[in-house]
Each structure stands twice: as structure tokens, then as C-alpha cells.
Amino acid sequence: MPDMGKPHCIKRLPTKVLVKDVSEEEAIEYVRKHTREHYEIPPDYEIRNICILGKAPMLVGIKERKKKLIFTFTRPCFGTDVLEMDTTPEEIETIRSDLRKD
Incomplete structure (x- = not known):
């Protein structure tokens, strides 16, 4: 369960909804x-200081050439969406170092 004291309002991130209101499996x-590159997100993981909500396993995918992140987010009472967000090489490296399992 994410720490409800952490910010979790996805509207604070500049995202585009790719797929709306699907099952977590979808x-x-x-x-x-x-x-091609994706990592499992632990339940309390933050992207730009926003706690990503959902039940494990959740994924964040990296499109390095396009400088995009694709990730799942579950909005209570609304369902799970797949979101896309512009990113930076530094943010990609942070995600890799945080989530890569060697």
C-alpha cells in the first residue's frame, strides 16, 4: 500500500493517456x-515525486529514442490507464539504476 502522505495526483505529471480504463493485466x-525495455515498479515507486498507484506488478516502459516513458497508473474509482510522458536521458538512467535487476 503506498504511503498516502506522498503526492499521488497523476494530473501533476505532463502525461498523455494511451489506453483508458483497462484491467491491470491489459x-x-x-x-x-x-x-522493448520495461521494468517492474514497486508499489511505492515515484516518478517526478509522484507515487505511482496500482497493484504489483506494475510496469514502466522506456522508449529511449523517442524520449518517452510509458507506465500504468490506477486511479481509485476510475480504473487503470496506460500513460505516456516525455522524459530525459537522466530520468531514464535513474529508472534503470533504481529498477534493473542484475
């Missing part, structure tokens, strides 16, 4: 299918 499959 969202995970979308990320796997549309990114």
Missing part, C-alpha cells in the same frame, strides 16, 4: 508489447 500487456 495495461501490463500494453507496456510489454509497445516497449
Whole structure:
């Protein structure tokens, strides 16, 4: 369960909704299918200081050449969405170092 004291309002991130109100399984499959590089997000993981909500496993996918992140987010009472956001090489490296399992 994420710490409810941490900010979790997804509207604070500049995202585009790719897929709206799907099952968590469908969202995970979308990320796997549309990114070659993806990582499992622990329940309390933050992107730009926003706690990503959802039940494990959740994924974040990296589109390095396009400088995009694709990730799942569950909005209470609304369901799970797949979101896309512009990113930076530094942010990609942070995600890799945080989530890569060697």
C-alpha cells in the first residue's frame, strides 16, 4: 500500500493517456508489447515525486529514442490507464539504476 502522505495526483505529471480504463493485466500487456525495455515498479515507486498507484506488478516502459516513458497508473474509482510522458536521458538512467535487476 503506498504511503498516502506522498503526492499521488497523476494530473501533476505532463502525461498523455494511451489506453483508458483497462484491467491491470491489459495495461501490463500494453507496456510489454509497445516497449522493448520495461521494468517492474514497486508499489511505492515515484516518478517526478509522484507515487505511482496500482497493484504489483506494475510496469514502466522506456522508449529511449523517442524520449518517452510509458507506465500504468490506477486511479481509485476510475480504473487503470496506460500513460505516456516525455522524459530525459537522466530520468531514464535513474529508472534503470533504481529498477534493473542484475
